[in-house]
Amino acid sequence: xxxxxxxxxxxxxxxxxxxxxxxxxxxxxxxxxxxxxxxxxxxxxxxxxxxxxxxxxxxxxxxxxxxxxxxxxxxxxxxxxxxxxxxxxxxxxxxxxxxxxxxxxxxxxxxxxxxxxxxxxxxxxxxxxxxxxxxxxxxxxxxxxxxxxxxxxxxxxxxxxxxxxxxxxxxxxxxxxxxxxxxxxxxxxxxxxxxxxxxxxxxxxxxxxxxxxxxxxxxxxxxxxxxxxxxxxxxxxxxxxxxxxxxxxxxxxxxxxxxxxxxxxxxxxxxxxxxxxxxxxxxxxxxxxxxxxxxxxxxxxxxxxxxxxxxxxxxxxxxxxxxxxxxxxxxxxxxxxxxxxxxxxxxxxxxxxxxxxxxxxxxxxxxxxxxxxxxxxxxxxxxxxxxxxxxxxxxxxxxxxxxxxxxxxxxxxxxxxxxxxxxxxxxxxxxxxxxxxxxxxxxxxxxxxxxxxxxxxxxxxxxxxxxxxxxxxxxxxxxxxxxxxxxxxxxxxxxxxxxxxxxxxxxxxxxxxxxxxxxxxxxxxxxxxxxxxxxxxxxxxxxxxxxxxxxxxxxxxxxxxxxxxxxxxxxxxxxxxxxxxxxxxxxxxxxxxxxxxxxxxxxxxxxxxxx
Amino acid sequence: xxxxxxxxxxxxxxxxxxxxxxxxxxxxxxxxxxxxxxxxxxxxxxxxxxxxxxxxxxxxxxxxxxxxxxxxxxxxxxxxxxxxxxxxxxxxxxxxxxxxxxxxxxxxxxxxxxxxxxxxxxxxxxxxxxxxxxxxxxxxxxxxxxxxxxxxxxxxxxxxxxxxxxxxxxxxxxxxxxxxxxxxxxxxxxxxxxxxxxxxxxxxxxxxxxxxxxxxxxxxxxxxxxxxxx
Numbered sequence: 001x002x003x004x005x006x007x008x009x010x011x012x013x014x015x016x017x018x019x020x021x022x023x024x025x026x027x028x029x030x031x032x033x034x035x036x037x038x039x040x041x042x043x044x045x046x047x048x049x050x051x052x053x054x055x056x057x058x059x060x061x062x063x064x065x066x067x068x069x070x071x072x073x074x075x076x077x078x079x080x081x082x083x084x085x086x087x088x089x090x091x092x093x094x095x096x097x098x099x100x101x102x103x104x105x106x107x108x109x110x111x112x113x114x115x116x117x118x119x120x121x122x123x124x125x126x127x128x129x130x131x132x133x134x135x136x137x138x139x140x141x142x143x144x145x146x147x148x149x150x151x152x153x154x155x156x157x158x159x160x161x162x163x164x165x166x167x168x169x170x171x172x173x174x175x176x177x178x179x180x181x182x183x184x185x186x187x188x189x190x191x192x193x194x195x196x197x198x199x200x201x202x203x204x205x206x207x208x209x210x211x212x213x214x215x216x217x218x219x220x221x222x223x224x225x226x227x228x229x230x231x232x233x234x235x236x237x238x239x240x241x242x243x244x245x246x247x248x249x250x251x252x253x254x255x256x257x258x259x260x261x262x263x264x265x266x267x268x269x270x271x272x273x274x275x276x277x278x279x280x281x282x283x284x285x286x287x288x289x290x291x292x293x294x295x296x297x298x299x300x301x302x303x304x305x306x307x308x309x310x311x312x313x314x315x316x317x318x319x320x321x322x323x324x325x326x327x328x329x330x331x332x333x334x335x336x337x338x339x340x341x342x343x344x345x346x347x348x349x350x351x352x353x354x355x356x357x358x359x360x361x362x363x364x365x366x367x368x369x370x371x372x373x374x375x376x377x378x379x380x381x382x383x384x385x386x387x388x389x390x391x392x393x394x395x396x397x398x399x400x401x402x403x404x405x406x407x408x409x410x411x412x413x414x415x416x417x418x419x420x421x422x423x424x425x426x427x428x429x430x431x432x433x434x435x436x437x438x439x440x441x442x443x444x445x446x447x448x449x450x451x452x453x454x455x456x457x458x459x460x461x462x463x464x465x466x467x468x469x470x471x472x473x474x475x476x477x478x479x480x481x482x483x484x485x486x487x488x489x490x491x492x493x494x495x496x497x498x499x500x501x502x503x504x505x506x507x508x509x510x511x512x513x514x515x516x517x518x519x520x521x522x523x524x525x526x527x528x529x530x531x532x533x534x535x536x537x538x539x540x541x542x543x544x545x546x547x548x549x550x551x552x553x554x555x556x557x558x559x560x561x562x563x564x565x566x567x568x569x570x571x572x573x574x575x576x577x578x579x580x581x582x583x584x585x586x587x588x589x590x591x592x593x594x595x596x597x598x599x600x601x602x603x604x605x606x607x608x609x610x611x
Numbered sequence: 612x613x614x615x616x617x618x619x620x621x622x623x624x625x626x627x628x629x630x631x632x633x634x635x636x637x638x639x640x641x642x643x644x645x646x647x648x649x650x651x652x653x654x655x656x657x658x659x660x661x662x663x664x665x666x667x668x669x670x671x672x673x674x675x676x677x678x679x680x681x682x683x684x685x686x687x688x689x690x691x692x693x694x695x696x697x698x699x700x701x702x703x704x705x706x707x708x709x710x711x712x713x714x715x716x717x718x719x720x721x722x723x724x725x726x727x728x729x730x731x732x733x734x735x736x737x738x739x740x741x742x743x744x745x746x747x748x749x750x751x752x753x754x755x756x757x758x759x760x761x762x763x764x765x766x767x768x769x770x771x772x773x774x775x776x777x778x779x780x781x782x783x784x785x786x787x788x789x790x791x792x793x794x795x796x797x798x799x800x801x802x803x804x805x806x807x808x809x810x811x812x813x814x815x816x817x818x819x820x821x822x823x824x825x826x827x828x829x830x831x832x833x834x835x836x837x838x839x840x841x
């Protein structure tokens with residue numbers, strides 16, 4: 001157990017910190033060569049919901065030479081209690097302070113968790129700056145989607161993993177074990193020299209970022225012979241035979257995804273031009289239905305969960321979904337295990353599926369038209385028509401779903417006020433489909449578009465805070481209806497996310513300054529402190545607009561140009577141009593190859609059992 | 612006999628698992644054990660379980676009682692073995708026995724015995740102070756406790772919840788205070804509230820306290836019974 005009774009009795013939800021859950025790995029720490037802490041820098045309930053870390057935890061613990069443990073970011077009440085008592089943050093498994101691990105791996109899921117990374121390092125007794133760490137400090141590793149542009153974090157990390165972790169995580173553990181066996185030969189530098197030779201590893205201290213005199217970014221260049229000029233992502237070619245954990249930890253607290261997560265496939269090639277996941281997880285690779293059925297049975301037996309969620313970037317696109325759903329339903333009905341599909345397409349197939357699997361109409365349905373007009377949906381390559389949406393929404397209402405959520409973005413490239421107002425118009429027309437319009441509740445959730453690296457929109461200028469607020473006001477006024485509830489994102493958070501998403505190394509000092517001044521849990525609106533960030537930008541001489549509202553030139557080198565998802569940047573540029581011309585690009589999964597280049601450059605291919 | 616009544620200990624990290632999370636942990640353990648538990652019918656079937664009165668977060672327990680409805684007969688030993696294998700650390704199945712009872716555990720188990728380790732060494736001074744505390748406490752006619760909740764501030768008369776005066780048990784290296792609280796249809800008192808009064812108003816020595824519910828019983832018109840007798 002991580003803390004004493006006095007500490008645990010004084011904080012909210014103490015079960016966040018006690019560990020001991022079902023299927024937790026138990027090993028004798030003295031029996032292993034490598035002690036690996038896996039961290040998601042958010043609160044326990046969020047961190048425990050991450051599938052990637054569940055996979056890595058199991059892979060590492062299957063190794064005899066390694067013990068993988070977990071830590072999450074203490075909630076602010078616990079942080080202050082710990083600081084008062086001078087307590088160190090330890091692992092949930094053995095309460096070993098993070099500073100005593102050989103490696104600490106952070107899952108980088110969202111830019112707004114960056115300040116929590118510093119909290120975790122500091123409470124764990126690890127020097128924040130990678131430069132000041134000694135041979136006895138752990139190796140600090142980052143991975144996950146934000147590692148595709150980790151530049152704002154390079155001051156604090158020793159290395160990053162680009163791409164999928166299933167294979168490389170073991171290579172890292174083996175490298176650390178060998179380095180320790182050899183008496184930590186050449187110290188930290190020796191370890192980093194070995195790591196940089198692994199495909200998919202980026203060691204930022206062995207690369208230099210160069211800037212022109214006017215401050216513009218020139219390039220990031222390797223300083224050592226072993227560092228490749230461009231680091232390509234790691235990818236699991238055969239997902240069907242890839243490792244999938246069948247004994248995940250079953251938490252006591254209700255986590256965000258507190259159910260079996262069955263990953264049907266990885267990747268999505270629908271080609272929505274705003275979507276980073278749609279680029280970096282290419283190509284689509286499906287698991288076979290028989291593999292999934294076997295995994296589902298083992299997972300249900302080993303966890304006792306009563307719900308299986310069929311997760312993927314777009315689960316309704318799984319080629320064998322009808323067959324899989326039928327088989328799963330018939331195998332699990334008698335066991336009182338239900339199914340759910342978190343991401344639905346805007347079409348009637350999805351409604352049939354939802355009707356088939358979701359007997360209880362409690363959750364409501366979510367559709368994501370993303371934009372209000374057909375013109376703008378063509379710009380973003382969202383292959384959904386208004387007819388599709390009305391058909392799907394109508395079918396859902398006829399089947400008795402009374403709640404529905406529509407998800408949109410504002411601030412997309414080429415957006416005009418007409419596009420913004422069309423969101424309200426679309427919502428109202430969806431409501432008219434309801435036979436019982438008094439009872440129907442519609443939630444319109446509108447986030448603000450944040451351009452992400454490695455997407456066709458990576459060159460785009462993000463709209464200013466003032467403009468975000470103006471468009472939100474416009475929409476709010478147009479959406480006045482008691483049956484519609486309107487949610488929007490805090491523009492200050494969207495702006496900050498935009499800064500760090502496409503940021504460079506110069507943001508490291510801003511992040512440190514803001515954290516020192518007290519920012520915590522920036523993704524949680526009740527803790528977000530924009531005024532501290534404003535101070536930190538001023539104090540460190542960094543202009544946030546330079547990262548957000550400035551439109552990049554297509555010929556410009558970008559701070560993440562030395563990291564590759566396998567997708568050609570020429571293809572991204574062509575998609576950017578096609579978006580301006582409102583030309584749609586087909587999904588290569590079942591249509592024509594659009595030449596993104598990922599299969600050729602990484603030696604992999606689309607795996608779709610329906611083909 | 613299609614109902615099994617079990618008694619569990621809830622200790623270590625499990626004492627920080629709140630009531631609803633505890634319910635879920637038991638359901639999941641029963642599912643893993645593949646025991647023929649009965650489900651309710653309807654759109655959203657759930658396991659037919661009933662629990663005794665909820666335990667506070669941070670309080671350990673020697674005696675949590677749960678009734679499980681079964682769809683078919685199960686050998687008690689088999690039940691014990693299968694479920695024990697699936698219980699997480701900190702949950703220990705003490706007893707499982709078929710019962711022919713329609714009693715509601717939550718309603719009928721209305722007496723809770725608590726043992727509080729007060730976290731002060733059993734030095735002669737501390738022992739004398741603790742004894743003095745209880746002596747003064749027993750002489751007081753009423754004990755008011757001001758309870759503030761998000762709903763407002765309310766004064767509670769604690770003595771009306773106490774079955775007898777608290778007593779002292781000296782353990783190895785520790786002093787324990789033992790008392791029984793009555794749960795009424797109109798409300799209950801928390802063991803932490805009583806201890807707060809003993810420490811703050813009656814000078815009970817205290818360090819890091821740890822709370823344990825040692826037993827639950829049913830006070831009926833015909834006398835006091837244990838959980839397997841109702």
